[in-house]
Structure formats: structure tokens, C-alpha cells
Amino acid sequence: MSEKYDAILIGAGMSGLAAGIRLAQYDKRVLILEKHYLWGGLNSFYKRRGRIFDVGLHALTNFAPKGRRGVPLTKLLRQLRIRHSDLQLGEQNYSEIAFPTERLRFSNEFELFESEIARAFPDQVDGFAKLTEAIFAYDSFTPPDPDLLARGELAKFITEPLLVEMLMLPMCYYGSAIPGDIAWYQFAILFKSFYDEGFARPEGGIRPLLDLLVKRYKSLGGELRMKSGVAEILQQGAGSLRSAAGVRLENGEEIFADQVLSSAGFGPTMEMCGAELGARVTDEDRGQLSFNETVIVTDKTPMDFGNYGAAITFFNDSDTFDYRCPAPGGLGIDPRSGVICSPNNYAATEPLTEGWMRFTALASASHWGDLAQADATEYATQKQRAAEAFLDSASRFAPDPRPFEIDRDLFTPNTIRRFCGHPKGAVYGAPKKRLDGATELPGLFLMGTDQGLLGVVGAMLSGISMANRHCLQPTA
Numbered sequence: 113m114s115e116k117y118d119a120i121l122i123g124a125g126m127s128g129l130a131a132g133i134r135l136a137q138y139d140k141r142v143l144i145l146e147k148h149y150l151w152g153g154l155n156s157f158y159k160r161r162g163r164i165f166d167v168g169l170h171a172l173t174n175f176a177p178k179g180r181r182g183v184p185l186t187k188l189l190r191q192l193r194i195r196h197s198d199l200q201l202g203e204q205n206y207s208e209i210a211f212p213t214e215r216l217r218f219s220n221e222f223e224l225f226e227s228e229i230a231r232a233f234p235d236q237v238d239g240f241a242k243l244t245e246a247i248f249a250y251d252s253f254t255p256p257d258p259d260l261l262a263r264g265e266l267a268k269f270i271t272e273p274l275l276v277e278m279l280m281l282p283m284c285y286y287g288s289a290i291p292g293d294i295a296w297y298q299f300a301i302l303f304k305s306f307y308d309e310g311f312a313r314p315e316g317g318i319r320p321l322l323d324l325l326v327k328r329y330k331s332l333g334g335e336l337r338m339k340s341g342v343a344e345i346l347q348q349g350a351g352s353l354r355s356a357a358g359v360r361l362e363n364g365e366e367i368f369a370d371q372v373l374s375s376a377g378f379g380p381t382m383e384m385c386g387a388e389l390g391a392r393v394t395d396e397d398r399g400q401l402s403f404n405e406t407v408i409v410t411d412k413t414p415m416d417f418g419n420y421g422a423a424i425t426f427f428n429d430s431d432t433f434d435y436r437c438p439a440p441g442g443l444g445i446d447p448r449s450g451v452i453c454s455p456n457n458y459a460a461t462e463p464l465t466e467g468w469m470r471f472t473a474l475a476s477a478s479h480w481g482d483l484a485q486a487d488a489t490e491y492a493t494q495k496q497r498a499a500e501a502f503l504d505s506a507s508r509f510a511p512d513p514r515p516f517e518i519d520r521d522l523f524t525p526n527t528i529r530r531f532c533g534h535p536k537g538a539v540y541g542a543p544k545k546r547l548d549g550a551t552e553l554p555g556l557f558l559m560g561t562d563q564g565l566l567g568v569v570g571a572m573l574s575g576i577s578m579a580n581r582h583c584l585q586p587t588a
């Protein structure tokens with residue numbers, strides 16, 4: 113039997129790295145196992161043709177200036193003992209929600225969004241103020257009613273259907289695993305993280321932030337093993353005394369620990385527990401909402417070729433927003449709505465000299481999965497066809513970068529499935545979250561996406577709070 117750890121963490125994404133640092137700070141013997149060769153999970157990076165591409169970073173939500181009290185970023189930095197200045201955050205210029213008949217701008221100052229609502233929807237000002245008050249009064253991190261959905265709650269405050277759609281669009285794209293809606297508590301978390309806190313970008317993209325986390329974790333004595341996929345959660349005892357005892361890696365090696373925390377998602381984690389627990393995973397536990405992304409690099413900045421200064425544009429081409437997985441067939445994406453973002457439009461001490469624009473579309477995982485299996489050439493052709501259709505659509509809301517293009521990269525739900533293990537490439541995991549992180553197997557806990565906190569900051573907070581709750585609280 114190999115030596116025993118206090119905790120094994122499955123996955124070196126944002127939640128795993130943050131949980132690892134937290135535990136190592138308390139002198140726990142901790143091991144992070146990552147099946148990929150690179151850390152970061154959904155928020156990693158890769159090199160192509162000499163350029164570093166971020167996998168997922170559009171914006172670091174929850175921006176807070178140094179010293180702002182009581183907000184997630186400040187709490188996170190305190191818990192991980194990281195200095196604000198180490199993150200090298202550059203604030204966004206502004207972002208926008210763009211529909212054919214109206215645009216709403218927002219920035220890191222809440223007043224801008226309030227004034228935009230007052231300009232575009234004067235008769236909704238009172239309702240919006242009451243909505244804001246209700247959101248700030250709501251305990252979104254330990255919600256009394258986690259099944260409540262946002263559309264129903266919004267209708268209590270906002271009577272203008274177009275404003276409801278405009279408020280739903282960014283929240284769904286940045287955090288909903290539920291077709292057509294988003295959990296009210298997640299809406300509330302995101303609302304605060306967008307409009308009261310704001311968007312920033314770590315200078316240099318996600319890589320410096322990941323380097324910082326990995327360095328900090330290792331300096332505290334934490335162990336990290338890459339290319340170490342977990343195949344099975346080992347168990348000990350029987351009946352009510354059964355508990356997690358460690359893991360078996362894909363190469364057969366067994367490693368033992370008092371506790372196992374997994375960021376692999378509810379379904380995959382339970383399937384690692386053997387047939388009995390794995391059989392309880394339903395199709396709904398797997399989620400289905402996924403994205404295609406097109407990244408275009410240009411020889412001029414978006415400001416220079418199109419006077420485009422938005423960090424993020426959330427667009428929708430009609431007055432009704434339809435957030436769901438497109439049916440397989442056709443383009444394999446839904447070109448009617450999406451997200452456009454440009455890392456050029458954040459403050460930076462060394463501004464990017466090339467232009468970068470990312471385009472995110474809702475995509476059908478089964479469409480791209482079937483296509484890749486059937487015919488690799490056709491898959492590549494269809495990827496480009498979908499990208500062109502989406503760029504045509506998006507260029508109604510932001511300048512078209514294609515005349516200035518010098519490089520491009522594309523990914524589909526297959527990429528998310530292959531590199532992060534999310535079944536069906538479901539970016540936001542399962543619709544049903546396990547907010548306390550508990551599973552049916554004592555000693556095994558969830559963190560990250562399927563625990564319920566999303567995004568870079570959310571996933572890190574999830575790792576920290578699950579480590580605090582399940583590994584650092586003294587047992588009764």
C-alpha cells in the first residue's frame with residue numbers, strides 16, 4: 113500500500129488548484145491528479161503558430177479594486193493569501209448587451225448600467241431598483257430555494273418583455289446549464305459579479321494566473337501529477353460504513369487518502385465509484401449546453417479597424433432570446449445569439465499589438481461528436497462553415513475582423529469533452545447542482561462546476577469553500 117494523503121483532488125482546473133492551495137496552507141498532505149498534460153481545465157491555454165491562445169477566458173468576472181470589502185474576489189485572495197497586485201488585473205473599457213432595437217452598456221461602475229436602463233426603459237426604473245434590492249438582499253451562496261428559476265422571479269419586477277430578454281442573455285451565456293432559463297441564485301450571483309463588481313483581464317491572459325496558482329501550491333508542499341487520469345474511486349467498509357478510500361489511476365496505480373474532492377463533474381465522478389452508484393446518474397445529470405468558439409487574430413486592433421471598444425458584446429438578433437442546444441444537423445450552432453469579446457479592450461501596461469476577437473456560439477455536442485467520428489475532413493470543413501455563418505451573424509453587432517485576419521482557431525464541444533472530460537462538452541455541467549458538495553459516498557465531495565459556482569472566480573471559491581467545509585472543519 114502506497115503512502116496515504118489527507119486529500120486527493122481530482123482535476124487541476126481553477127477549483128482543484130484553489131482547494132489545493134487552501135489545504136496545503138494548513139499543512140495537509142494533498143495531491144492533485146490531472147488527466148491532461150496541462151493545468152487550468154476549461155480555463156487553460158495552448159500554443160499555436162507561436163501565439164498563446166486562452167482556452168476559455170473572456171473576462172474575469174467579479175472584479176473588485178484592492179481593498180473592497182465583502183466581495184468574492186477579496187475573500188478569495190484573503191483565503192489563498194495572494195496579493196491583489198499579483199493578479200495584474202486590467203479593467204474593461206465597457207461591455208454591452210445588443211439587441212436589434214436596443215443596446216445597454218455597462219462597466220465596472222454600477223451607475224452606468226442604471227443610467228442605461230433609465231435611458232432605454234424609463235418606465236422600468238422602479239422595477240429595476242426593486243430587482244436590484246431583492247438581489248442584494250438574497251442569500252445567493254446558500255439559497256433557501258435553489259430550484260427557483262430566474263424568468264419567474266424577473267417577471268415580479270420587470271414588466272417590459274424586451275428588458276427581461278436583455279437581462280437574461282448575459283447571465284445564461286455565462287453560467288446556465290438549464291435550457292431557456294437560469295437558476296435564480298445563479299442569476300443573482302452573476303448579476304452582482306457583472307454589474308456591481310465588473311470585468312477585468314489578467315495581463316497576459318490566463319497563463320500568468322495559472323502559473324501563480326501552481327507555483328503557490330507547490331511552494332506550500334502540494335503535489336501535482338499531470339497525465340494522471342483517475343479511473344476509479346476506491347472504497348472501504350460496507351453498508352453505512354462505506355466511504356471513499358482513495359483512487360485507482362488509469363495506469364492501475366492505487367493511491368490512498370482520507371478524503372477525495374472531485375472537479376470532474378457529478379456524472380463522471382459517480383461513474384468512477386462503480387456500477388451501483390454510477391447507475392444512478394441520469395441523462396439530466398450530464399447537461400447539454402455547449403459552445404463553439406472562433407478566435408480571430410488580426411493585424412490591427414478592433415479599435416483601429418472598427419472603432420470597437422467593448423470588452424464583451426452579448427448579442428441577440430430578435431426581441432426574444434432562445435437559450436438552448438441547437439438541434440443536430442444544419443450548421444451545428446445557433447447563429448442568432450452569441451458572445452463577442454476582445455482582450456484588446458482592457459486596460460494593460462503593455463497593450464496587445466495584434467487584434468484578438470473571440471466569438472462564442474451555442475452548439476450541438478451530438479452534431480459535432482457524430483461528425484468528427486464519421487469523417488475528419490468533413491468535420492474540419494463544417495467547422496469553418498459554421499464559423500463563417502456565425503461571423504456573418506455577429507458582424508451585425510460588432511465589426512467584422514475577417515478582412516484583417518492573420519490567424520484563426522476554432523473549437524467545438526468535442527474539444528471541451530476531450531480536454532476537460534465534461535460529457536457532451538457541457539460547459540456548465542449538470543443543470544442540478546450539489547451546493548453542499550456532498551455525494552452518496554462519505555469522504556467523496558464535489559467541487560467546481562457541478563457544486564454550483566462557475567467561472568474563474570466562482571470555481572476557485574468553490575474549491576476553497578469545499579476544502580474549508582469538508583477537510584478543514586474539525587469533525588464533531
Ligand SMILES: Cc1cc2nc3c(=O)[nH]c(=O)nc-3n(C[C@H](O)[C@H](O)[C@H](O)COP(=O)(O)OP(=O)(O)OC[C@H]3O[C@@H](n4cnc5c(N)ncnc54)[C@H](O)[C@@H]3O)c2cc1C
Pocket residue numbers: 122123124125126127128145146147148151152153154155167168169170171172173340341342343375376380403405528531532533539559560561562565566567568569571
Ligand atoms: C469557452 C469558455 C469560455 C469561458 N469563459 C469564461 C470567462 O470568460 N470567465 C470566467 O470566469 N469563466 C469562463 N468560463 C468558465 C470557466 O472556465 C469554468 O467555469 C471554470 O474554469 C471551471 O473550473 P472547474 O475547476 O470547476 O472545472 P474544469 O475547468 O472543468 O476542471 C476540471 C479538471 O478536471 C480534470 N479531470 C476530469 N476528469 C478527470 C479524471 N478522471 N482524472 C483526472 N483529472 C480529471 C479535467 O481535465 C480538468 O482539468 C468559460 C468556459 C468556456 C468553456
